[in-house]
Amino acid sequence: MYAEHLLKMNSLVICLAFSVVVGVIGFVSEAATTAYLYAMIELLILTYSLNLFTGFSGYINFGHVIFYGIGAYVVAVLAFNLAALLPTFLYVIAGAVFASLVAIAIGFPVLKLRGDYFAIATLGVNEAVRVIIINTRDLGESRGIAILGYIPTYDIRSLYAMLLATLFAVILITHFIYRSRLGYGLRAIKDDEDVAEAMGVDTRKYKILSYSIGAFFAGLAGGVVTLLYAYAFPDYFVIGRTIDMLVSMVLGGFGTIIGPLIGSVVYFVAKDALLIQFPFYHQVIFGIILMGLILFIPEGIVGLINRLLMKKGKKVRLE
Amino acid sequence: MWLELFAQTVVTGVLVGLVMALASIGMTLIFGIMRIFNIASGDLVILGCYIVFWLNTIYSLDPILGFPVALVIGVVLGAGLYYFVIRRIARKVGLRSLLVLFGVSSVLQNSMLVAWEPLTRTVPVFYSNFDVGQIVIPGNKLLPSIVSVITTVLLLVVLKYTYFGRSIRATVSNWRAASLVGVDVDKIYFAGFTIGIGLTVLSGALVALVYPIEPYGGLPYTLYAFTIVILGTVGDPIGCLVAGLLIGLATSFTGSYWTQGMSPAVSYLILVLTFLLRPEGLFGKRR
Numbered sequence: 001m002y003a004e005h006l007l008k009m010n011s012l013v014i015c016l017a018f019s020v021v022v023g024v025i026g027f028v029s030e031a032a033t034t035a036y037l038y039a040m041i042e043l044l045i046l047t048y049s050l051n052l053f054t055g056f057s058g059y060i061n062f063g064h065v066i067f068y069g070i071g072a073y074v075v076a077v078l079a080f081n082l083a084a085l086l087p088t089f090l091y092v093i094a095g096a097v098f099a100s101l102v103a104i105a106i107g108f109p110v111l112k113l114r115g116d117y118f119a120i121a122t123l124g125v126n127e128a129v130r131v132i133i134i135n136t137r138d139l140g141e142s143r144g145i146a147i148l149g150y151i152p153t154y155d156i157r158s159l160y161a162m163l164l165a166t167l168f169a170v171i172l173i174t175h176f177i178y179r180s181r182l183g184y185g186l187r188a189i190k191d192d193e194d195v196a197e198a199m200g201v202d203t204r205k206y207k208i209l210s211y212s213i214g215a216f217f218a219g220l221a222g223g224v225v226t227l228l229y230a231y232a233f234p235d236y237f238v239i240g241r242t243i244d245m246l247v248s249m250v251l252g253g254f255g256t257i258i259g260p261l262i263g264s265v266v267y268f269v270a271k272d273a274l275l276i277q278f279p280f281y282h283q284v285i286f287g288i289i290l291m292g293l294i295l296f297i298p299e300g301i302v303g304l305i306n307r308l309l310m311k312k313g314k315k316v317r318l319e
Numbered sequence: 320m321w322l323e324l325f326a327q328t329v330v331t332g333v334l335v336g337l338v339m340a341l342a343s344i345g346m347t348l349i350f351g352i353m354r355i356f357n358i359a360s361g362d363l364v365i366l367g368c369y370i371v372f373w374l375n376t377i378y379s380l381d382p383i384l385g386f387p388v389a390l391v392i393g394v395v396l397g398a399g400l401y402y403f404v405i406r407r408i409a410r411k412v413g414l415r416s417l418l419v420l421f422g423v424s425s426v427l428q429n430s431m432l433v434a435w436e437p438l439t440r441t442v443p444v445f446y447s448n449f450d451v452g453q454i455v456i457p458g459n460k461l462l463p464s465i466v467s468v469i470t471t472v473l474l475l476v477v478l479k480y481t482y483f484g485r486s487i488r489a490t491v492s493n494w495r496a497a498s499l500v501g502v503d504v505d506k507i508y509f510a511g512f513t514i515g516i517g518l519t520v521l522s523g524a525l526v527a528l529v530y531p532i533e534p535y536g537g538l539p540y541t542l543y544a545f546t547i548v549i550l551g552t553v554g555d556p557i558g559c560l561v562a563g564l565l566i567g568l569a570t571s572f573t574g575s576y577w578t579q580g581m582s583p584a585v586s587y588l589i590l591v592l593t594f595l596l597r598p599e600g601l602f603g604k605r606r
Contacts, residue, residue, distance in 0.1 A: 060417055060418070062421075109591075109595050110591070110594075110595075112595065113594055113595075113598070116354075116356045116417060117549075117594055117598065119356075119417055120356060120358075120542075120545050120590070120594075121590070121591050121594045123358075123538075123541075123542065123545075124542055124545070124546075124587040124588075124590040124591050125587070125591060127538065127539070127542060127583065127584075127587050128583075128584045128587035128588055128591070131580065131581065131583050131584040131587070132581075132584050134580060135578060135580040135581050135584070239538065243421070243425060246418065246421070250418065280429075280432075280433045281429065281433065282429075283425050283426070283428065283429035283432075284425075284426050284429045284430055284433075286422075286425065287421075287422040287423065287424070287425035287426035287429065288422065288426060289422075290418060290419075290421065290422035290425070291404060291419050291422035291423065291426075294408075294415050294418045294419045294422070295404070295407055295408070295419065298415060
C-alpha cells in the first residue's frame with residue numbers, strides 16, 4: 001500500500017525534478033540557451049494553465065490566450081503609468097489577478113454553454129477582445145504599448161527565475177487540484193455533467209473556479225513575457241498560441257499531471273527543429289499531427305505509456 | 320444627406336448579408352446533419368476567393384465563370400476530406416471533431432500562405448454600378464448576392480421536393496429514426512458534408528468580389544458564419560438568409576456610424592449574446 005502510494009507520487013516528482021534540472025541548466029549556461037529554455041518554460045506554464053481547466057473539465061477553450069494577453073497588457077499599462085514606482089513583480093501579479101477576475105466575469109455567462117457552443121463562444125470572445133484592443137486609442141491600437149526605459153527590463157536571469165517560480169507553482173497546483181474535491185468534481189463533469197450535477201457537484205462553481213485559476217497562471221506568463229519583450233501588442237491574442245497549447249496538451253495527454261510536461265517539451269523541441277528545417281510548412285505539419293493524434297491516439301503519450309504498462313501487467317500508472 | 324447615408328448603409332448591409340448567408344448555409348447543413356461544427360469554414364471561404372482571383376488574374380476569366388469551378392473544387396475537396404478524415408469521427412462526440420477540423424484549418428491556412436504569399440489582393444471591379452437616385456448599388460456586390468439567393472432557393476427546392484432532400488431533413492431531425500425507416504444515413508452524411516463544403520467554397524468565390532483576400536483572413540468568416548447559423552436556428556437555410564441579413568446590416572451600420580474596425584467585434588458580441596440569450600435561434604422552439 002505504502003509502496004504504491006510512493007509510486008503514485010511519481011508524476012509529481014518527475015515534473016519537479018525536470019523543472020529543477022531545466023532551471024539549473026538555464027542559470028549556468030549562456031544567454032542563448034537560457035532564452036531557448038525560457039520560451040520552453042513559457043509554453044509549459046501556458047499548457048499547464050490550459051490543462052487546469054480544459055484538461056480537467058473537458059471543455060475545449062479556444063480563447064485561453066486572452067488571459068495571457070490581458071496579463072501582458074496590464075503589466076504594460078502599469079509600467080507605462082507608474083514606471084518603476086513599485087517592484088515589477090507586483091505588476092505581474094496584478095496582471096494575473098486581473099486576468100482571473102476577467103475570467104470570472106467572462107465565465108459567469110459563457111460557462112453556461114456546453115461542448116461546441118462553449119468552444120465557439122470562447123473563439124468569439126477572443127476575437128472580440130482583440131478587435132476592441134486594436135481599436136482603443138489608450139491601448140496603443142495596433143501599435144501596442146512599448147515600455148522600454150520605463151522599468152528595468154531585459155534582465156533575462158531574474159525574469160527566468162520568475163518564470164521558474166511560476167512553473168513550480170502551476171505544477172504543484174495541478175497536483176493539488178488533481179487530488180482535491182475540485183479535481184474529482186471536474187473529472188465528473190468531464191464524464192457526464194448532468195450526472196455530476198445530480199450527484200451534488202456544484203458544477204457552476206467548479207468550472208468558474210478552475211477557469212479563473214487557469215487564467216491566473218496564463219496571466220502570470222503573459223506578464224513576465226512582456227517584461228522580457230518590453231512591449232505589449234495585439235499579437236499576444238493570436239489563435240496560434242492557443243494552437244500551441246492545445247496541441248501540447250493533447251499530445252501529452254490531457255487532464256493529467258505529467259501530460260502537459262511531456263507534451264510541451266516534445267512539441268517545443270519538435271516545433272523548433274521543424275521551424276529550422278521547414279520554415280514555411282511547420283503549421284501544415286502540426287495541423288496534420290493534431291489530426292492524427294485525435295484520430296489515432298486521443299489519449300496522448302501518457303495514455304500510450306499507460307496502455308503499455310497495463311499490457312505488461314504493472315499496476316502503476318502515470319497520472 | 321443623412322437619408323442617403325442611411326439608405327446606402329442599408330443597401331450595403333443587405334447585399335453583404337446575403338453573401339454571408341451562403342457560407343453559413345454550408346455550415347448549417349453540416350451541423351444539422353452531422354452535429355459537427357466546421358471550424359475550417361473561413362479558410363474554405365478564402366480558398367474560394369483565391370480560385371476566383373487566380374482564374375481572373377491568369378486567364379482573365381469573368382468571376383461568374385469562376386463560381387462553378389469553385390463549387391466543383393469544393394465538392395471534390397469535401398469528398399476527400401470526408402473519406403479520409405471525417406468518416407472516422409462522424410458519430411463521435413463533437414469535441415474531437417472540433418480539434419480535427421482545427422487541424423484542417425491550420426493546414427489550409429499555411430498551404431495558402433506558402434502558395435500565394437501573405438499579400439492582400441483584390442479582384443478588380445468587374446460589374447458596373449447602378450445609381451438609384453443618390454444611392455449607389457455596387458455591381459460587385461449585387462451579382463454575388465443574387466447568386467447567393469438563387470443557390471439558396473435551389474437548395475430549398477431540393478430539400479423540400481426530392482426524395483434525397485427529404486431524407487436529409489429526416490436525418491437532421493433524428494438520424495436514428497431516419498435509418499430505421501430505411502434512409503442510408505452514411506450516404507446522407509457523405510452527401511451533406513460534401514455539399515456543405517462545396518457551398519462554403521462557392522460562397523468564398525462570391526466573397527472575392529466583395530472583400531480583399533488574405534491567406535490568414537479566414538477566422539472572421541468562420542465566426543460570422545457561426546453567428547448566422549446560431550442566430551438563424553441550426554439546420555434552417557431560410558433562417559440563415561434572415562440572420563445573414565441582420566448580421567450584414569449590423570456590420571454595415573457599425574461601419575457607417577461608428578468605425579469600420581469595430582464591426583467584427585459587434586458581430587462577435589452578437590454571437591456571444593445569441594448563445595446566452597437565445598441559443599435555439601430566432602425561429603427555434605424552446606426545448
